[in-house]
Amino acid sequence: MRRRVAALALCICSIGRLASAQPAQDLDSRVVTLVGQVSEQRLIVLLKKLETFGTRNTLSSIDSPTSGIGAARQWIFDEMKGYSPKLQVSFDTYRIAAQGRITRDVEARNIMAILPGRSPRRIYISGHYDTIAIDGGQSGSNAGNRGRDGIVVSQPADPNAPNDSPAAGVNDDGSGTALTIELARVFSQSGLDFDATLVFMCHVAEEQGLMGAKLHAQKARDQGLRIDAVLNNDIVGNARGGNGIIDGASIRVYSEGPEDSPSRELARFVQRWGMRYVPSHTVRPLSRPDRFSRGGDHSAYNQYGFAAVGFRESREDYSRQHDPRDTFDGVSPTYLAQNARVNAAAAAALALAPPAPGVLNERGQANINRAPSGYDAHLMWKASPGASAYRIFWREAWGPDWQHDMLVGNVTEATLPNTLIDDLVFGVAAVDAAGHESLVSPYISPARDTDDVKTAK
Numbered sequence: 001m002r003r004r005v006a007a008l009a010l011c012i013c014s015i016g017r018l019a020s021a022q023p024a025q026d027l028d029s030r031v032v033t034l035v036g037q038v039s040e041q042r043l044i045v046l047l048k049k050l051e052t053f054g055t056r057n058t059l060s061s062i063d064s065p066t067s068g069i070g071a072a073r074q075w076i077f078d079e080m081k082g083y084s085p086k087l088q089v090s091f092d093t094y095r096i097a098a099q100g101r102i103t104r105d106v107e108a109r110n111i112m113a114i115l116p117g118r119s120p121r122r123i124y125i126s127g128h129y130d131t132i133a134i135d136g137g138q139s140g141s142n143a144g145n146r147g148r149d150g151i152v153v154s155q156p157a158d159p160n161a162p163n164d165s166p167a168a169g170v171n172d173d174g175s176g177t178a179l180t181i182e183l184a185r186v187f188s189q190s191g192l193d194f195d196a197t198l199v200f201m202c203h204v205a206e207e208q209g210l211m212g213a214k215l216h217a218q219k220a221r222d223q224g225l226r227i228d229a230v231l232n233n234d235i236v237g238n239a240r241g242g243n244g245i246i247d248g249a250s251i252r253v254y255s256e257g258p259e260d261s262p263s264r265e266l267a268r269f270v271q272r273w274g275m276r277y278v279p280s281h282t283v284r285p286l287s288r289p290d291r292f293s294r295g296g297d298h299s300a301y302n303q304y305g306f307a308a309v310g311f312r313e314s315r316e317d318y319s320r321q322h323d324p325r326d327t328f329d330g331v332s333p334t335y336l337a338q339n340a341r342v343n344a345a346a347a348a349a350l351a352l353a354p355p356a357p358g359v360l361n362e363r364g365q366a367n368i369n370r371a372p373s374g375y376d377a378h379l380m381w382k383a384s385p386g387a388s389a390y391r392i393f394w395r396e397a398w399g400p401d402w403q404h405d406m407l408v409g410n411v412t413e414a415t416l417p418n419t420l421i422d423d424l425v426f427g428v429a430a431v432d433a434a435g436h437e438s439l440v441s442p443y444i445s446p447a448r449d450t451d452d453v454k455t456a457k
């Protein structure tokens with residue numbers, strides 16, 4: 001006991017000495033410069049080009065050089081390939097068997113651009129480049145009455161025929177696709193050395209059940225790839241709701257629970273750093289996986305155990321979604337550019353930071369206790385490579401956002417006297433010498449197994 005107290009006294013000493021070495025400012029001017037490179041004009045060019053393919057339906061023609069999904073995927077590939085020799089661009093190809101909304105066996109290609117970092121751990125920025133149009137569009141689906149507004153979308157009677165009915169998909173999800181392509185350009189031309197590996201991913205077959213994302217996430221799990229974060233963007237380009245209400249100054253970020261799940265920590269990170277680098281735009285985290293009865297590719301990554309969040313415009317116009325009217329005149333490039341800047345800020349801040357510290361002990365329990373007095377908060381964590389300090393976070397155990405934080409130098413434990421660990425949630429992030437901060441590792445222990453009580457006869 002005596003030795004333990006001495007160790008803690010030493011720990012507090014070192015906190016006091018190293019705290020004065022904390023970074024002088026929160027923002028990295030290099031990230032400010034990178035965010036400033038996001039170009040609204042470039043986004044306009046990309047959106048208009050994506051519109052020219054007429055449809056990018058996963059089941060559309062692949063033999064035309066100018067229209068359909070074959071032309072679209074080749075153009076996206078070539079476009080990203082041209083940005084920088086550092087970008088490793090490839091098709092991530094699968095053959096999907098006929099099932100559900102896939103009417104025939106089809107070759108499906110995600111388009112993936114990798115910007116290698118010092119570490120293989122990955123951060124994804126993504127959208128889906130495939131499109132769809134259905135009778136009545138999303139308005140009809142919402143009303144439970146397809147065809148309600150009179151637009152009839154012709155579908156081929158032959159399941160083996162290509163589906164080339166018009167589905168320009170400029171917002172769904174040309175917006176997320178253009179954002180992803182533009183950030184591939186900005187990051188690969190930034191000249192920055194990132195710790196994490198960045199992956200710019202344009203998914204396919206989202207509209208048939210997140211199939212492109214599921215296939216990739218499944219492969220990543222099977223290969224043991226470490227994916228720390230997926231920032232998925234789907235319908236992020238329109239600021240005018242179909243009910244006339246306009247909001248071009250905020251973006252929704254959906255994440256699956258529970259409240260300290262890796263995806264929730266990612267959403268908190270996006271809000272914390274997105275709004276610091278882009279203070280003109282409000283990030284609105286929402287404590288649910290997605291909108292009611294709607295889905296997106298981030299959920300595919302969640303299903304395979306990866307942290308992933310879904311960016312969604314704040315006010316949607318359902319009359320243009322899954323509809324031939326999803327055209328360029330229905331998006332706001334100014335708004336899309338703001339959403340791209342938030343993505344850029346969060347991804348750059350995270351990719352420059354060290355990995356998050358481990359906070360579980362050998363038994364898989366949160367490494368926190370009430371020592372030394374029995375009424376203190378004593379936090380322990382594992383050192384993170386590249387970290388020169390750590391930041392402790394805490395909040396009342398009834399509320400979604402971190403309320404307090406404190407930088408504690410290059411140590412692996414800290415004590416907050418007379419602080420009840422029963423009433424607060426704690427977390428810790430790794431911080432490097434330039435102030436880049438990791439995701440927060442929360443002190444949450446897994447739920448205990450239930451043992452049935454044996455009853456006597």
Ligand SMILES: [Zn+2]
Nearest residue numbers: 172173234235
């Ligand atoms: Zn979509």
